[in-house]
Amino acid sequence: MVNDFRLVRPKTLPEALGLLDEFGQEIEPVAGGTDLLVKLEDGRIRPSQVMDLSALNELKQIRLVGEDLHLGALVTHTAVLESPLTRTEAPLLVMGCRTVGSTQIRNMGTLGGNLATASPAGDSIPALVALEAKVVLASKKGERTLPVEDFLVGPGKTERRREELIKEIILPCAREGEKGFYNKLGQRNALAISIANVAVWVRLGERKNTLSRVRIAFGALAPTVKRGRMVEDALTDRELDEASLKGITQLAWKEVAPITDIRASAQYRRDMAIALLYQSLYHILFLS
Ligand SMILES: Cc1cc2nc3c(=O)[nH]c(=O)nc-3n(C[C@H](O)[C@H](O)[C@H](O)COP(=O)(O)OP(=O)(O)OC[C@H]3O[C@@H](n4cnc5c(N)ncnc54)[C@H](O)[C@@H]3O)c2cc1C
CATH class of the missing domain: 3.30.390.50 (CO dehydrogenase flavoprotein, C-terminal domain)
Structure with a gap:
């Protein structure tokens, strides 16, 4: 049963970080909602405010910066599959994202949401850990960067502080002579954890x-x-x-x-x- 909550929809990252700074303990960010809505529905969390991140276009970019690929937290699994940049520069991540849920889930679900959920079975995460990717966390006070491996501390537990948002994920671009493979065993070929x-x-x-x-x-x-x-x-x-x-x-x-x-x-x-x-x-x- 979903409880009553106030829905806020910031239009910029500074606005979102300001809201988190003010209401950090009561506010729950939502990106694609594919994990959060399930938790709201079954009453596992009861926030008084939900912050819809979907207007933060600056977190939807995939950019090449020097020899690194920067993926905004709101990049969806589908965007990873379709971007020419990820296909050439991060084929291992593409392999992981391809196995997430179904087309609908991949269209809505984001990299930031997958990481914040911190499921031991999250399908984008093994590629990020193997590629020694880093996660950038932003708050009103500034930014900090952690290896994805250190960001994850237990099932559903991360180093994210309540006043922080995952801003982006940074990984090194693929180089000549490098290869990757993602191998998932589930009960079915689709919609399987x-x-x-x-x-x-x-x-x-x-x-x-x-x-x-x-x-x-x-x-x-x-x-x-x-x-x-x-x-x-x-x-x-x-x-x-x-x-x-x-x-x-x-x-x-x-x-x-x-x-x-x-x-x-x-x-x-x-x-x-x-x-x-x-x-x-x-x-x-x-x-x-
Ligand atoms: C039917 C179904 C099948 C699924 N199959 C798979 C699967 O095969 N593999 C797999 O890995 N996952 C699967 N999932 C889980 C889910 O789709 C993914 O984890 C997805 O990437 C979550 O992203 P989201 O944007 O929907 O997250 P949301 O539900 O929006 O958020 C999830 C959590 O992350 C937090 N959050 C989101 N964005 C940020 C941010 N930028 N900064 C800080 N916190 C943030 C939210 O507060 C929330 O706690 C499935 C889910 C469903 C419902």
Whole structure:
């Protein structure tokens, strides 16, 4: 049952930050509403004010700044899929956003909303963590920038303060010799929350079948999206074949800390972490 609340619709970012500064404890921002409306409907949150961000056009831009890509918090998953800039500069993020919900959800749902919701299963987040993206938080007092990995502190919990808005996400543009793969296991191909997922980003080494840099992010396999640093190190600067890949990806078992819930058991999730990682790296090394 939705409670009564006052709806405010600032037209500029400074106006929005002023409202948050004044009413931070009582006000809930809403972007696409695909997460927030569910929480309002079932009474999990009861804000006295809801701040509709949809008029803040400055947060809808995708821009190239030097060697980085800046994505405004209100960029939708569909905009990520359709932008020529993200397709060339952030193909791993495109792969993640493509698996979000359905066309309707992707049309409304935003990157900022996905990040603020901080679901361990959020589909844009593994790519952001693997790409070592940063999140810019704005308040009336100024801005601060955090690695996305540090921004996420638990299921539904982030470092965002009540008076802050996510302003944008910054990630390094893809370079020659870099490849990525996002691999999601759900109960269906669409409208399915991840049972487990993995985003892999690599820089190919000079020698055949070697990787000079590797970054791995596991989703739905721990309280937050989690880097797999042990596996990354084991994969770097060594010649890989099917057998060694199979051996090293077993290490994923030690990197994750999944739970048992209605979607799958912890044991199944661990097994799938290994399988998804093996499949992703096999694809990058031997099939693409
Ligand atoms: C049917 C259905 C299927 C779904 N499937 C998937 C899926 O497959 N994968 C997946 O990852 N997600 C899925 N979702 C969840 C959701 O669509 C995404 O998390 C989406 O990206 C949320 O974005 P939004 O703009 O709609 O967020 P909103 O609902 O508007 O906001 C979500 C939260 O973020 C806060 N917020 C929003 N923008 C900002 C900002 N700029 N600064 C600070 N706080 C902000 C809000 O206050 C709220 O707490 C699904 C949801 C539904 C209803």
